Amino acid sequence: MELGETAKGLQNTRDGLDITLALYRADPAENGHKLPNLADAYAAAGFAYARLATQLRVDAAGKVKYWKEARDEYQDSTDTWREVQRAHPLLAGDAKSAASAAQGLQDADAALAKLSGR
DSSP: OTTSOHHHHHHHHHHHHHHHHHHHHHOGGGOTTTHHHHHHHHHHHHHHHHHHHTOTTOOHHHHHHHHHHHHHHHHHHHHHHHHHHHHSOOOHHHHHHHHHHHHHHHHHHHHHHHHTTO
8 A cells, every 4th residue: 555556456456355354253262362463454444545636637436335344344453452451451552552543533524524514
């Protein structure tokens, strides 16, 4: 995504999220250590959709669609980080990732509000 290969980047991000979700669902007894990876995968998907939403060639309807997707992914990331935090205090790197996901959620909400004229 950062190199401008948005379609490939989004597909790689979605594939990574699918793999992480499959691993998470495969063994519920061992999920505690998988939650940060899942939260990061959701945030990466949010980032990918946000990048798509900010491309010049995307029309207004596309921007709304991509920002909504970004918002959903960032919300899932934020919710997952909260689940991690209920289990134990966040490590410094995890706290930074959680804050980044929360900021992404705020940015998506702001973009959607601006696009809707609010």
